[in-house]
Amino acid sequence: MDETVLPVAQDGQYQITANDVGIYLSVWAPAKGGWTVTRAAIIEELTNRKCTNFDSNFISVVIREAMGTPVLIANTGPKIDGRYEISANDVGVYLSVWAPGNDGWPVSKAAIIQDLTDRKCTNFDSDFISVTIREAIGAPVLIVSSQLSVLPPENLVRVKVGCKRLEARVSVNIPVDKPLITYSQLLADLKAAGVCYGIDEDALSMLTQTHTATNIICARGTPPCKGDNAFLKYYIDPDSQGRPVELEDGRVDFKETNNFLCVEEGQLLVEKIPATPGTPGTDVFGLPLPPKPGNDIQMPVGQNVINVDDWRLYAAINGHLYIFLDKRINVIPIIVIDGDVDYSTGNIDFKGSIIVRGSVQPDFFVKAGGNVEVCGTISGGMVEANNIIVRKGIQGMKRSVIKARERLVANFIESATVFADEDVIVNDVILTSSVYAGLRVIVEGGRGLIRGGRVSAGELIRASTIGNQSGVVTEIAVSVNSLLKDELISLRQQIKKAEVTYNELQLAMSHFRNQGSKHLSSEKRERYTKQELEYKTLPDRVETMKQRITNIERILNTAKPGRVRVSGYIYPGTIVCICSLTKSLNDSLQFVSFYVVGGEITFSSLR
Structure with missing residues (x-):
């Protein structure tokens, strides 16, 4: 008898390391309901290591974030004085x-x-x-x-240059019995002081009309302009996180809250726009004043990102964007929901794996490219993933649709529609549900009961009890893979249609490019943009369909001859279907196996 082995809880872990710079703390999150790391244990170990210059509040933050990478918590490097x-x-x-x-x-x-x-x-x-x-x-x-103050003969004119060399001031003190200074004399005095740039002719003209003036600005340099600081250009807007989607009619869909910024492998996340060198200036001596370049900025490299030439950050895996306290960009392969999937989280569509600590509430969906584990129940919600584990069970409310591209494991299934390409494994009961498995449906461990609805599998259905004494109609079918076969036919038709569409789009792209985008009307330009997007994404969709075809063909080709095995009772009202054959039970049977011999459904004892 096959047994379902549920994952074992794993407690959180931490590690303390040190180098010449300081002491680092790495914290890993718990899994499968394990215990988190305690701050008291970390502080005790740091104290035992004679380390006391840490921030206990920051340690709490590192525990909560649990990134699994070293974070500097105490500085031990030597001090360097200015x-x-x-x-x-x-x-x-x-x-x-x-x-x-x-x-x-x-x-x-x-x-x-x-x-x-x-x-x-x-x-x-x-x-x-x-x-x-x-x-x-x-x-x-x-x-x-060295030329701050130059006093010409007779102390009639004084030229003073500011310490930043951006201003030259002239003071004149001419006795009333002496003639006024001339314009050419002022120029000569400035030249003698080395001042040759930014001469203010109006100021010099004014000085030629007075006997006494003090600190008149007669030359101005051009100050250097500091360069622009480097900055980060985000291709995923962090501010859009948690913002509900606005519909075309202006209404807001509170089920689509964008709580997780999902990214794909190879997607550009951040680009650094470099600092500029600045614009040089010129002092009043005609000498260049070097500008101060703009400040550089570090690339916020975190987990699962690729740093290309310290210039661009790309996602290394499929996941969701997470910005750590120190602004590092991380791509996390797993989403963990601490509570329920409801209006607080919105619907979740993610290419990685998802863990839901609570339940999936009615009319909300969870869609994952990886696996999904629900610690509570699926209560009228929808889930689609590779492998699906539901710890407490599926309460479908006649509206839940669950799709597992590989295996589904649950405690019970009631009033739900379930599809699994491989196995459906249930610990307790399947009640009034439609269950389809490409390989096996196994209901054993608790009551092991299938009652009402329709249960179908490619090669084996195994249960302790099927039906009940009241004669509730329960349909059991094996070797009937009509759903997978229908999907296979549909996928092949879609691929043929996509190939035709791709060729048409290729011709349309060539036509638009020959015309030139500048000569297109706004309507044609919008149509071109839409067709260009479809042209680029269509090959990926076709490749996904081909992979799905390969998986379905593998399941159909490896399926064994169908059997129904009952380790307890199977009651009247049960309909057994194997291939195209059907058998209705009028009597209760115990410990039996149903299979096809000579074109008929027959059974034998399991004893």
């Missing part, structure tokens, strides 16, 4: 400042000022030194110009 360097050339005195690392101390402004004073340099701007320390770009910054 440093500075003072240099000089013909232009002036420069200050280079490097930022501290790993919580090290920043550069002291007092130390720099003391160093400058010791070097007999006093005409600096204290506030500008503060700015240089704060920005800490690690490159020389001019803080004192």
